Amino acid sequence: MTSNDRVNLQNIDNEDRPYDIEIEVQNLAKDVIPAVLTIDEKYEGVVLTLRFEDNRIETEREQTTWDALLSLRRTLETQDFLILCAGAQLDMGPLPMSYDMSGGWVLSRFVIGAREDRALRRGIFDPIEGGIPATIEEQEAHYQAWLASIKYPPSFAAKILDPPIGLLIDVVEWLIGIVGKLRKK
Secondary structure: OEEHHOOOOHHHHHHHOEEEEEEEEEEOOOEEEEEEEEEEOOOOOEEEEEOOOEEEEEOEEEEHHHHHHHHHHHHHHHOOOEEEEEEEEEEEOOOHHHHHOOOOOEEOOOOOOOOOHHHHHEEOOOOOOOOEEEEHHHHHHHHHHHHHHHHOOOOHHHHOOHHHHHHHHHHHHHHHHHHHHHHOO
16 A cells, blocks of 8 residues: 555454555655554554664554654654655644544645635645655644734634624623623623
């Protein structure tokens, strides 16, 4: 199975695990090296094992796939390699709810100044396809810049993102106004 197949890896039966996908890594000279990534989710947590050239890197068992990928990337970065998948792309990552629900399997693209667009979602091990591979630090800095770029006043954001919350905020503000008027009397 290759990552290019865009197979929904979460739907593979437990007896099919662990399973391998073809993936690539890149060195400092930007040479692309074919690799095989083994994903083992059979027990509590996830273990990733990456094999390329004469290298074999295995993560400790992590709670989620995203955490396992971060662990693998930390090790790769100390050896001057980057893994080439959507989970290591500069402008990709899981939103908090996606992290909680999918363990980081579903990623969003973080475009500076724009809210998350569901059409831009990708699988964690999908190929980068024109994106920029990044270190964990670079990816986190981009995420923080994206967060800062989409800030709105809380009530405005609540009204746009979730009308019931916007209505609740309006009611609370109205009640505060009423209480303030009663106190003045």
